[in-house]
Amino acid sequence: MKIHQISLFVENKPGHIAAPARLLAEEGIDIRALYLADTQQYGILRMIVSDWEKAARTLEAHGFVVKVTEVLAVLVIDRPGGLADVLGALDGTGINIEYMYAFSDVRGDQAILIFRFADPDAAIARLQAAGISLLPSEELLKK
């Protein structure tokens, strides 16, 4: 159920996201989801890509500092209250969300929430118990 996400350190300057994007393009790696967490000075570019191992290898070979982390992808209906339902399932469980981001799926009326939990195993158990569907990596990467 866990999905490999790669994170890159980037300076908050014009053109600094273009270089990694170009490298991935040259290797034929598809970026499925992307989120930039930034401060005034720098940012962390988080991506879910079609081939995380190759992406990490390519970027590292070009001098980027890359971190691979495990995240969960939750599928929700793209309607008011979709996110609230998921968060509600975690309420009072002490399961800590490190961060999250969302994107809507091109396939239709669904949205995908990406969560980074401090304890992903506990989160999986809890979400599944609450009947919330987690998207495995092959599903997420499918076009």
Added chain:
Amino acid sequence: MMRSVLESSVADCHPASAPDYTPVAQLRDLQLQRLQAVVARAWHQVALFRSRMDERGLTPQSVRSLEDIGKLPFTVKSDLRDTYPFGLFASPMKDVVRLHVSSGTTGKPIVVAYTKEDVDVWTSVVVRCMAGCGLHHGDIVQIAYGYGLFTGGLGAHYGAEALGATVVPTSGGNADRQIMLMKDFGVTAICCTPTYFLHLIDRAAELGVELKSLPLRAGVFGAEPWTDSMRRHIESMSSIEAFDIYGLSEIIGPGVGCECRRHQGLHIFEDHFYPEIVDPTTGEPLPDGSEGELVLTTLSKQAMPMVRYRTRDITRILPGRCECGRTLRRIDRIGRRSDDMLIIRGVNVFPSQVETALLQIEGTLPHYQIVLTRHQGLDEMEVQVEVTPRMFTDKIEALQGLHDRLQEALDHVLGIRVQVALVEANTIERSQGKARRVIDRRTL
């Protein structure tokens, strides 16, 4: 039968190390004799030196004791630039077998010359350095200093070869290959800059090579100042014994002095290089034990004798005799240079303090650079720190926490407010394995 300390130490070392144990009175006699000869040589052969002696009403006969050295004129780095390329040579070019060039950060480079005898002396002092570090015939020594115009690579190379070691002349750069050869060849000792070795430590970790499991047991590090905390870090990450070697091209290159296994200062090979400590501002000689600028006189150099060369390195001559039994005097490890000092908003700042602060927080020394600018008459200091894989996390608050801890440590150590900027890996320029630490963009 009892063996004296002296005998046992000699027995541990290479035969070339014998001069390290010359009785002091005999050493002083030798130094005086050689000083008189080098002054006479420079006076006869080098116009600049002769004119400076004339201005002071001095002749070679004015040197009757070692103390008389204090009367002689200093030589400074700009003298080498001003007389570029061959103005300070004391030998005809046909006797010069080697030229080295040190790239100047400003303007012209400086050129240094060696006769066959000079190269032999250089080799012999590097042998004495390495023997003092416990290296010997049978060691496999990787030389990761740059080879070429820089004195580091060839100087260490000739010494290691003469010691009887197997030399792997990797020169600088290509960390992955350095690590591969180190592992595949069973390298037992490495010579490079300490910051380059830090880079190899990080890279080895990324490649999954466990340095601690390799036969590597010693590192002879020089060409830039480094701190005891860097030594502790290097030793704990790689299980080697790290030695500080000192030298400068103007005097001979690496091998002017080196630590022995006691690690209590660097022995100066004073049968060839006479050390003095002077007040960096007034030039007045200071007694042993006082901190000041190291001034060196080459006692046996033929092609390019240097009389009272101002090294700009700040240190002191350590009082007392080293437990190793060598009679050679020792200098303290060099942490700073008189011309390294930055004055920022009236506060004296040394780059080594920045290193101390970074090490405190990270336990490792990332590549860093100090950038000075001036806005509306006010100096600003930015410390750019490259984010290493060890430092990086995918959480903003963790990175921000790191940033804040660095900021706090720097403010505390330096006593002034600085800006910390985390920058992408491999974006700070490196040259010759030596990092360029300070970029001063201030204009008056």
